[in-house]
Each structure stands twice: as C-alpha cells, then as structure tokens.
Amino acid sequence: MANALNLKVAAAAPIIELDAVVTVLGGRQIHNGVSFSVRPGEVLALIGGSGVGKSVLLREIIGLLKPTDGRVRLFGESVWEITAGQMQALRKRFGVLFQDGALFSSLTAEQNIAAPLREHTSLPSLECLKLARLKLSLVGLPPDAAGKRPSELSGGMRKRVALARALALDPELLFLDEPTSGLDPISARAFDHLIRLLSDSLGLTVFLVTHDLDTLFSIIDRVIVLSDGKVLGDGTVETLKTIDDPWLRDYFAARADRGN
Amino acid sequence: MAAASLTFDADHASLCAAGAWVIHTPVAPELPPLANAPVRILDGAAITALDTGGAWKLLDTLHQAGDISRLEYRNFSPQHLAILNLVARHYPATLAPLNPRADGLLAQIGRGTQALIRNLVGLVNFVGRLVFELLTLARRPGHFRWQELGAQVQAVFVNAIPISAAMIFLLGVVFAYLMGVEAQKYGANLFVVDGVAAAVCRELSPVIVAILVAGRSGAAMTAQLGTMKVTEEIDAITTLGLSPYSVLVVPRLIALIIALPLLVFVGDVAGLLGGMVVAGRQLDISYRMFFDRLDDILKLKTVLVGLGKAPVFALFIGMIACRMGLAAERDARSVGENTTSTVVQSIVAVILLNAVFAIIFVHLDI
Numbered sequence: 201m202a203n204a205l206n207l208k209v210a211a212a213a214p215i216i217e218l219d220a221v222v223t224v225l226g227g228r229q230i231h232n233g234v235s236f237s238v239r240p241g242e243v244l245a246l247i248g249g250s251g252v253g254k255s256v257l258l259r260e261i262i263g264l265l266k267p268t269d270g271r272v273r274l275f276g277e278s279v280w281e282i283t284a285g286q287m288q289a290l291r292k293r294f295g296v297l298f299q300d301g302a303l304f305s306s307l308t309a310e311q312n313i314a315a316p317l318r319e320h321t322s323l324p325s326l327e328c329l330k331l332a333r334l335k336l337s338l339v340g341l342p343p344d345a346a347g348k349r350p351s352e353l354s355g356g357m358r359k360r361v362a363l364a365r366a367l368a369l370d371p372e373l374l375f376l377d378e379p380t381s382g383l384d385p386i387s388a389r390a391f392d393h394l395i396r397l398l399s400d401s402l403g404l405t406v407f408l409v410t411h412d413l414d415t416l417f418s419i420i421d422r423v424i425v426l427s428d429g430k431v432l433g434d435g436t437v438e439t440l441k442t443i444d445d446p447w448l449r450d451y452f453a454a455r456a457d458r459g460n
Numbered sequence: 461m462a463a464a465s466l467t468f469d470a471d472h473a474s475l476c477a478a479g480a481w482v483i484h485t486p487v488a489p490e491l492p493p494l495a496n497a498p499v500r501i502l503d504g505a506a507i508t509a510l511d512t513g514g515a516w517k518l519l520d521t522l523h524q525a526g527d528i529s530r531l532e533y534r535n536f537s538p539q540h541l542a543i544l545n546l547v548a549r550h551y552p553a554t555l556a557p558l559n560p561r562a563d564g565l566l567a568q569i570g571r572g573t574q575a576l577i578r579n580l581v582g583l584v585n586f587v588g589r590l591v592f593e594l595l596t597l598a599r600r601p602g603h604f605r606w607q608e609l610g611a612q613v614q615a616v617f618v619n620a621i622p623i624s625a626a627m628i629f630l631l632g633v634v635f636a637y638l639m640g641v642e643a644q645k646y647g648a649n650l651f652v653v654d655g656v657a658a659a660v661c662r663e664l665s666p667v668i669v670a671i672l673v674a675g676r677s678g679a680a681m682t683a684q685l686g687t688m689k690v691t692e693e694i695d696a697i698t699t700l701g702l703s704p705y706s707v708l709v710v711p712r713l714i715a716l717i718i719a720l721p722l723l724v725f726v727g728d729v730a731g732l733l734g735g736m737v738v739a740g741r742q743l744d745i746s747y748r749m750f751f752d753r754l755d756d757i758l759k760l761k762t763v764l765v766g767l768g769k770a771p772v773f774a775l776f777i778g779m780i781a782c783r784m785g786l787a788a789e790r791d792a793r794s795v796g797e798n799t800t801s802t803v804v805q806s807i808v809a810v811i812l813l814n815a816v817f818a819i820i821f822v823h824l825d826i
Contacts, residue, residue, distance in 0.1 A: 338550050349791070370514075402511070
C-alpha cells in the first residue's frame with residue numbers, strides 16, 4: 201500500500217517547492233541554498249539541530265519572512281512574487297499550528313476556531329460555531345471545552361484547539377511547528393496519531409518541524425534534515441540512518457540510549 | 461467547480477448529492493421535496509469534491525429532514541466516504557445547544573460586586589505587602605536595587621522632560637494669551653504675570669504633568685509587569701528567592717516619587733517661559749519687566765505647594781500601576797484591560813487628590 205501511495209504521490213505536481221533559498225539575518229548566514237519539494241499527500245518532517253533555521257524556513261514558506269534570495273513556491277505560485285490579493289487566496293488553502301498554539305486569548309475555544317470561518321466564508325455565524333464544534337470533536341476535545349478561554353485549558357488541549365483552528369477552513373496543506381513540544385509522552389503520541397489520522401482521511405499534506413524522534417518513527421513519510429544552511433539528507437528515516445554525519449548519529453543515538 | 465446540489469430519485473428511493481460540497485460553497489442547496497417513501501440511500505457518485513465543512517453541511521441538511529443514522533452511503537469514492545464517515549461520527553457534537561443564555565441584570569450586578577470586592581481585597585493586600593517589604597528593605601538597605609532605580613528614573617524622568625516641557629510651555633502660552641486679551645481691556649497687562657505664575661505653578665503644572673506621567677509611565681509599568689506575569693518572569697523572580705515587590709515595585713515607586721516633582725519643576729519653568737513669550741509679544745511686557753514682576757509676586761510657598769503635591773500623585777500612580785500589573789492574568793486581554801484601568805484610575809486619583817489638596821490648603825490658609 202505504501203508503494204501505491206508513493207506512486208500516486210510521485211505523479212502529482214509539488215505542493216511546496218523551495219529553490220536555492222538563502223537567508224541572511226542580522227549579518228548571519230542561516231540558509232545557504234536550501235532546495236526541496238513536497239508532494240501532495242505527504243507527511244513530511246523538517247529536522248535539524250537548534251538554531252539551524254528550521255522555524256525561519258517555516259516562516260519563509262508561509263509568507264511571514266522574506267528570504268534574502270531564492271524562490272519559495274506554494275501550490276505552484278511563488279510566495280514572494282505574487283500580489284497581496286493572490287497571497288490572501290493562498291492563505292485560505294493552508295493552515296498553521298504555531299508552537300505555543302497562538303490562540304486568541306480574548307476568545308473562547310470555539311470562537312477561536314470560528315474566527316477564520318467568519319472571515320473567509322459566507323456562512324452564518326451559527327453555522328460557524330457548529331462547524332467549530334465539529335472541528336473540536338474531530339481533534340478529540342470534549343464539548344465542554346468549547347466555551348473555555350485558552351487560559352483555562354491545559355497545554356495539550358490548547359494545541360488541539362490550535363490544530364482545530366488550523367483545520368477550520370479545510371486546508372489542503374497543514375504546517376505544524378513543533379506540534380508535540382511541551383506535551384507529555386502520552387498526549388504527544390495521541391497528537392501524532394491524530395495528525396496521521398486526519399492527514400489520511402482528509403488527504404492532507406502535512407509539513408512539520410519537529411525534534412521528536414517518536415513522531416519521526418511513527419507517522420512520517422519523509423524527513424528533510426537541515427544542517428549548516430543546507431539540506432543534509434532527504435528520505436525515509438531508514439535512509440537517514442545510513443548518512444554519516446555526527447549530528448544525525450547523535451540524534452538517532454538519543455533514542456537508542458533510551459533502550460527503545 | 462459545479463455547485464453542490466441534492467436531488468431526489470423516487471425510483472430508487474435515494475437522494476443523490478452532486479457537485480462540489482466544500483466549505484467555500486456560497487449557498488447550501490435546499491433539501492428537495494421527498495416522496496412519502498422512506499429514503500434509504502445516499503448516492504454520492506456525482507460529488508466532485510468533498511471536505512469536512514461540505515460533509516457537515518450535507519449531513520446537517522439531511523438531519524433537518526429526519527433520522528440520518530440508517531442512511532446507506534452508496535457510490536462514494538473511497539476518499540469521500542472516509543471524510544463522510546469521519547464527519548458523521550463527530551456530527552452529534554455539533555448538536556449541543558449553542559450560546560448559553562446571557563446573564564440577567566441581577567447576575568451582572570452580583571458579578572460586578574464580586575469583582576469590586578476582589579479588587580478592594582487585592583488593594584489592601586498590595587498595600588500591606590508593600591509596607592512589609594519596605595520595612596524589610598529598611599532593615600537591610602543593602603538589598604535595594606539601585607540599578608533598577610536608575611533605569612526607572614531614566615525612563616520616567618529623563619525621557620519625559622521634552623514632552624512635559626513642551627506641554628506646559630504651550631499651556632502657559634495659551635493661558636497668558638487668553639488672559640492677556642481680557643487684561644488689555646482694563647489696562648491691567650502686568651497682572652497677567654500674576655495669573656500665569658499662580659496658575660502654572662500651583663495647578664496646571666502639577667496636575668497636567670501627573671496626568672501625563674500616569675498615561676505615559678503608569679501604562680508602561682502595568683503593561684511591563686503584566687507581560688512579565690504572562691511570561692512567568694514574576695514567578696521566576698519569586699522562585700529565585702527574591703521578592704517581586706522589592707525587585708520591581710519599590711524601585712518603580714521611588715523613581716516616580718523622585719521624578720514627578722522634578723518634572724513639575726521643569727513644567728513650572730516651561731510654563732512661565734511660555735507666559736513670558738506671549739507677554740513680550742502681545743502685551744508689551746519686556747522680559748526684564750516680567751522677571752521683576754515675577755520676583756515681586758511669586759512666593760516660594762506657591763511653588764512649594766505645587767511641588768509638594770507631586771510626590772503624593774506619584775505614590776498613587778505608582779501603586780495603581782504596579783498593582784494592576786501584578787494583578788494581570790496570564791493572557792493578552794487581561795494585560796490590555798489592566799493597562800486601561802491603570803490610566804483611568806490614576807487620572808481619577810490625581811484629580812480627586814488635587815481637589816482634596818485644594819480644600820486642605822484653603823483651610824490651612826496657604
């Protein structure tokens with residue numbers, strides 16, 4: 201089945217395409233020609249040591265930060281060359297889960313999820329709230345979480361609400377910035393499986409930045425390793441293990457040390 | 461993309477959904493009239509696109525017509541069927557009643573009273589804690605944060621000199637000008653000096669500068685302490701064995717108490733200069749005459765009354781600002797609300813205190 205999936209995936213045009221992205225921030229060279237592409241339906245992880253610019257790259261892909269040089273394409277359109285109106289249309293096609301959730305603290309959970317629906321669809325507000333309830337249930341939250349404010353929710357619940365908000369507009373592409381950081385192992389694994397379930401049943405493409413080895417081993421189709429401003433490795437977890445690089449060796453050894 | 465539609469096929473007793481059932485569908489199709497025969501089948505062969513929003517809309521439309529749990533899905537593509545099944549499983553969650561009823565008047569009054577009591581208790585706690593910390597600090601003066609005090613004096617006093625001077629200068633100009641227009645009619649030009657001196661030194665400069673500092677530094681303090689609370693910096697200070705009161709609150713309070721009288725003095729000078737400029741231009745009072753007259757009529761007492769009010773204003777502004785900052789909850793909304801509240805409370809406090817001072821000074825015959 202994995203093969204069939206890969207064949208289907210290989211045929212389609214890339215949904216994200218980076219071409220020789222160079223980033224210089226504050227005089228420091230962060231990326232020195234990063235190129236890769238993501239095909240529809242893939243669940244892809246971006247890994248790398250602290251400070252190699254994973255989050256910066258994510259911000260460049262979603263149009264929050266302009267790369268110094270190179271090109272970023274989303275759904276075939278060059279993010280930094282299209283008009284503001286076209287970018288606005290693109291934004292409706294992807295959802296982003298920020299590291300700490302970034303929920304609006306003045307709104308309740310369901311209002312947070314309904315916010316993009318209100319802005320970008322013509323649905324009446326009652327239906328927006330009902331759809332928000334549906335998304336809450338989809339991410340596995342009990343109905344009584346709907347009326348709570350972010351400050352009244354636990355960290356894991358906040359992440360789920362944020363995921364529901366990212367899914368509100370039924371995007372084709374989902375960006376997750378360290379989705380399992382700050383969660384206990386049980387919640388983290390449950391969150392992983394939720395992401396995989398949603399990506400399988402909704403046909404989502406998922407691009408996630410992570411440090412979590414368990415996430416890599418359980419739900420990821422393909423991994424991209426960022427090191428020294430370049431792509432060091434690109435492939436399944438198994439192929440990455442064969443790459444001879446001190447950081448990667450230590451990274452995978454961290455799991456072996458735990459006796460898994 | 462073809463619009464979403466629903467048709468009823470009487471021959472097969474089935475409903476046929478077609479087109480793109482997606483969240484961006486502008487108008488959801490109406491349920492067609494059903495014959496009396498029970499509908500058993502939902503045919504999805506003609507659906508071109510389906511997402512969770514569209515699937516929910518489809519299920520919701522069917523739900524309006526009756527029980528959907530026994531409907532058989534037929535001819536859906538595997539991808540669409542997966543989405544439809546997923547949404548169908550979670551559909552009951554969207555049936556829960558929405559919008560809990562709004563509070564009645566009585567409940568709102570009750571909540572308001574509770575908030576007021578909480579606020580007062582918090583204020584008493586704050587003042588008590590502050591006095592305790594001050595006493596502790598008095599016993600061990602080595603623990604005082606001189607560096608923080610310096611930084612705060614810089615922020616509250618030095619950086620506020622230009623704006624304070626400019627504001628009171630303009631007030632002096634306007635005051636002298638308007639008074640001059642009247643005084644000229646009676647040939648009482650010189651008395652404008654008396655008026656400007658008394659008004660600027662005794663009332664205008666202390667009150668306006670205090671209001672300025674409340675809006676400028678008071679708001680900044682609340683926002684800063686509130687944000688530190690959000691980012692758990694206050695908790696970190698506590699767990700390091702330090703007291704947020706002695707590290708943060710006391711230096712700010714003392715900085716304000718030092719800064720406000722100095723700013724009022726800057727304001728006095730600027731206001732008198734403003735009056736002097738207008739007197740020279742409009743009333744033919746030379747700078748020399750202005751100074752001579754000022755020397756005759758401006759008593760030290762008048763200036764001291766104005767300067768003496770300033771530390772009291774500063775104490776209240778600082779206490780309100782720090783308390784509201786520390787009382788912020790851990791979200792952005794609360795920081796915003798408390799910052800607003802600081803400015804409002806401080807300005808009200810300044811104006812009330814000024815009225816109290818006016819009465820006291822009259823009774824003391826100052």
